[in-house]
Amino acid sequence: MPIHTEPMTINVGPQHPSTHGVFRLRVTFDGEEILEVEPVFGYLHRGTEKLAEERTYVQIVTLTDRLDYVSSMINNQGYCLAVEKLLGVEPPLRAKWLRTMVAELQRIASHLMGIGFFLQDLGTLGTPLMYGFRTREKILDLFEMLCGARITLTYMRPGGVFSDTPPDFWPALENFMQELPTEIGEIEQLVMENEIVLVRTKGVSPLSPEMAINCSVSGPVLRASGIAWDWRKMEPYDAYEWVDFDVPVGANGDNYDRFWVRMQEIHQSARIIHQCMEHIEPGPVRLDLPLVFRPEPGAEAYGRVEASKGELAFYMLSDGGVSPYRCKIRSPSLINLTVTEHLLVGWKLADMIVTLGSLDINMGEVDR
Amino acid sequence: MPVQALTGAELAERLSAGVPASVERWEEEVVWVEPSKVEDVARFLRDDSSLDFQFLNAISAIDFIEYFDVVYHLTSFRLQHTAVIKTRLHGRESLSVPSVYHVWRGADFQEREVWDLMGVDFQGHPNMKRIMLWEGFEGHPLRKDFL
Numbered sequence: 107m108p109i110h111t112e113p114m115t116i117n118v119g120p121q122h123p124s125t126h127g128v129f130r131l132r133v134t135f136d137g138e139e140i141l142e143v144e145p146v147f148g149y150l151h152r153g154t155e156k157l158a159e160e161r162t163y164v165q166i167v168t169l170t171d172r173l174d175y176v177s178s179m180i181n182n183q184g185y186c187l188a189v190e191k192l193l194g195v196e197p198p199l200r201a202k203w204l205r206t207m208v209a210e211l212q213r214i215a216s217h218l219m220g221i222g223f224f225l226q227d228l229g230t231l232g233t234p235l236m237y238g239f240r241t242r243e244k245i246l247d248l249f250e251m252l253c254g255a256r257i258t259l260t261y262m263r264p265g266g267v268f269s270d271t272p273p274d275f276w277p278a279l280e281n282f283m284q285e286l287p288t289e290i291g292e293i294e295q296l297v298m299e300n301e302i303v304l305v306r307t308k309g310v311s312p313l314s315p316e317m318a319i320n321c322s323v324s325g326p327v328l329r330a331s332g333i334a335w336d337w338r339k340m341e342p343y344d345a346y347e348w349v350d351f352d353v354p355v356g357a358n359g360d361n362y363d364r365f366w367v368r369m370q371e372i373h374q375s376a377r378i379i380h381q382c383m384e385h386i387e388p389g390p391v392r393l394d395l396p397l398v399f400r401p402e403p404g405a406e407a408y409g410r411v412e413a414s415k416g417e418l419a420f421y422m423l424s425d426g427g428v429s430p431y432r433c434k435i436r437s438p439s440l441i442n443l444t445v446t447e448h449l450l451v452g453w454k455l456a457d458m459i460v461t462l463g464s465l466d467i468n469m470g471e472v473d474r
Numbered sequence: 475m476p477v478q479a480l481t482g483a484e485l486a487e488r489l490s491a492g493v494p495a496s497v498e499r500w501e502e503e504v505v506w507v508e509p510s511k512v513e514d515v516a517r518f519l520r521d522d523s524s525l526d527f528q529f530l531n532a533i534s535a536i537d538f539i540e541y542f543d544v545v546y547h548l549t550s551f552r553l554q555h556t557a558v559i560k561t562r563l564h565g566r567e568s569l570s571v572p573s574v575y576h577v578w579r580g581a582d583f584q585e586r587e588v589w590d591l592m593g594v595d596f597q598g599h600p601n602m603k604r605i606m607l608w609e610g611f612e613g614h615p616l617r618k619d620f621l
Contacts, residue, residue, distance in 0.1 A: 148606040155591075156616055319528045319551065322580020335551055340477050408547055408558075410531075421534050421545070434534040436547075444582050473606060 113141055118458075120149050126223060126462070127469025131446075138454045143447045147440075150473035158433035162398050163189050163264055166433065171258035173418075173435065174471040176219050179212035179249070180413045182262035187343050188409025188420035189264035192401045197344075200389040201266035206345035207382035208252065208261065209411075210375040214286075215242040216414035217326075217368040217375075218293075220466035224365055225297055227463035228306055234293050241289045244282050251275045266392030279383065286376055294369065307362035311449040311461040314359060321444040325416025326367045327465055331359030337412035349381045361457075364464040398428050415439050415466060435474055439467040478555045479503050485557055488525060492518040498562075509561045512544075513572035513598065519548060519557070520577055526550040527557060530578035533585060535592040537618045540564065542594055544571055563594065566617075573599035591616035 119130035128149035134142040154173065158166045170181040183205055190196065197205070219242060222235035246256040252275065253261040253268055261268050297303050313323070318331040328335060336353045338346045354370035356363025403426030410419035416438025425431040442465055449461050482500035489505060490497045496511035507515050519527040531547035546559040563569045573596035574581045585596040586605040593614035596602060603609060613620050 148604075148608070151606040153615060317579075320579045321582075322530050322578060322584075333551060340554065342476060408532075417531065419532060419547075421532065421547070423536060432534075432536045434532070434536075436532040436534075440583055440587075441580060444580055 111137070115142075120146075126467060127472075129467070129469050129472070131458075131462075133450075133455075133458065135455065138456075140450050140453055140455070140458060143450045143458075145443055145446050147443075147469070147472050150469045152474065154474040155433055155435060159429055159431070162428050163401075163430065164397055166430070167260050167263060168258070171260055172470055173437070173474060174216075174413065174415060174439065174468040175257060176468060177212050177216040177414045178257060178259045179208050179261060180216075180411055181418065182259065183209050183344070184409060184411040184413065184418045185420050186262045186264050187411060188407050188422045189401075191407035191409045192405050192422050192424055193264070193395075193399070195265060195393055195395070197266040197393060198390045200270075200386060201391045202344040203382050203386040204267050204271070204391060205262060206349065207379055207386070208249070208267075209344075210378045210382070211245050211248060213375045213414045214372050215245040217372050218242050220326075220414070221293070221365060221368050224361075224460070224463035224466065225303070227459045228303060230297070234297055237289065237293045237296070241286065244285070248275065248279060248282060251278060263392060263395075265395040266390075268392075270391045276383075279379075283376065283379060283383070290369075290372055290376075298366075298369070304362065306457075306460060307365060307464075308360060309358065310361045310457050311453055311464070312358050312360040313445060313449060317445065317448060318359065321448070322441045323416070323445055324438050324442065325413070326371065327364055327416065327442050327445075329353065330356035330363035330367045332357060337410055337417060341410070343411060345382065345385075346378075348385065349378050351375075351377050361460055361464040364466075368466070400424075400426055400428055402426065410436070413438055415468060415471065416442055418471075437471045437474060439469075439471040440473075443467060443472065476554075477549065480555050480557045485525075488522070489515060489518065492522060504558045504560055507559055507561050509544075509563055509571050512559075512561055513574055513577065515559065516546070516574040516577040519559070524553075525557075526553050528552070530574070530580045530584075531556075533574075533581060533588060535588045535594050535616075537592060537616065539566075539618055542566075542569055542592065544588070544594060546574070566619075568595070569593065570595040570597050572597050573602075575599045590614065593617060 113134050113136050115134045120128045130146040132144040170185040171178040173181045218238035222238035225234040313331045315331045334353045334355045351374045401424035406423045408421045419436035421434040422430050423432040485505045486497045486500040493514045498506040527548040529549040534545045536543045542563045544561050548557045590604040
């Protein structure tokens with residue numbers, strides 16, 4: 107006698123550890139196979155864009171820390187660039203180098219977490235994650251030397267950075283950069299050619315370049331699908347036009363490629379940091395802007411950066427007041443989630459968690 | 475080579491030829507289009523090989539009290555240029571503009587977000603419901619009259 111079966115709808119989240127924050131997936135399964143997926147979010151919606159409308163331009167920097175909270179430096183940078191564009195000013199040279207350097211340190215920290223949690227989702231029981239955290243901890247120590255904070259940094263300001271580096275920062279950075287290759291090497295040795303990692307990720311949930319572009323996907327997820335598009339190259343900001351680095355691209359856009367691209371980008375970030383350390387020269391680090399300023403009425407600016415998750419942009423509009431009339435945040439994590447359904451349908455429950463990990467989303471940024 | 479922004483005048487000329495009666499006016503780097511023509515304009519911008527705007531960066535909406543602006547930021551990876559398209563919706567009640575979901579799937583969550591927070595409806599979107607807030611929430615919090 108045949109056994110009667112029927113599809114089953116399951117809620118994954120909003121508190122599930124593998125959802126990387128408070129995020130819910132409504133998934134309909136046929137046995138283990140995924141038939142339908144609906145991502146549900148908003149649990150961390152704090153109304154950042156609304157809050158920005160009643161704060162001064164300098165105060166808003168603190169709000170940007172809380173978007174992608176594992177990558178605050180890059181959020182600060184994107185916002186400050188947008189405000190500088192709105193005002194038509196440029197930060198001093200030393201500030202540009204400093205911002206580039208700390209943004210790359212932050213990218214390494216963020217990618218290490220992305221990779222660590224991705225491997226955790228694969229079932230590596232914490233070892234690569236802890237290796238990643240070990241290195242990230244040192245980066246946070248460096249940030250603490252710069253601004254006293256570790257996560258919500260607010261290090262950058264429109265017109266430069268909060269303050270110059272303390273004297274003991276440079277030897278500490280030098281020391282860190284010497285240890286970095288060994289530490290990254292240990293993670294690579296552990297997982298890059300691990301058979302279980304390869305079998306579980308190669309060919310799983312591939313994303314075609316056409317689909318990636320049509321779904322507005324950006325960042326490592328886009329580059330894993332074979333498109334060499336990086337805003338640091340295509341629209342250089344701060345010091346990126348003076349540094350040399352490669353844009354790693356994947357071939358198949360599968361879970362392995364998304365993981366591989368992040369791993370390669372860590373090496374490229376290290377290259378950029380070395381160049382920054384070499385080229386940076388003494389000088390002022392911040393423009394002499396007042397704490398409260400009023401951009402021209404009607405001025406608007408679309409300032410974007412290549413954040414660790416993708417294209418992070420701030421679309422600012424001024425009415426001549428002390429706060430922006432509108433501050434729209436283009437969140438790469440939210441828009442990268444557009445492909446969730448496309449990537450998951452037809453695959454199995456165990457792959458679902460891994461694929462979600464390979465997208466490397468941050469709920470602070472998805473919900474804002 | 476860095477990306478170039480297409481000038482409003484150049485874009486307006488191409489758009490007027492491709493989609494009749496779609497362009498309202500243009501500025502330095504912005505083209506204003508007729509709200510009802512948004513989807514046709516989007517399809518033309520994507521499919522015309524000399525424009526090739528395959529990538530939708532962002533959809534934003536701004537509340538100006540008497541009217542709302544909807545702004546589309548676009549990029550072509552192949553031709554390495556960018557464009558800004560704007561459209562203006564007058565009034566505050568039952569605002570709607572054609573959805574570009576079927577041109578760029580990337581519009582899916584962004585249009586839902588604009589509906590949720592700004593109250594602009596996108597006609598033709600297959601799943602036009604709130605995204606950040608829950609169904610049953612009253613009002614659209616990013617509007618200027620929502621305190």
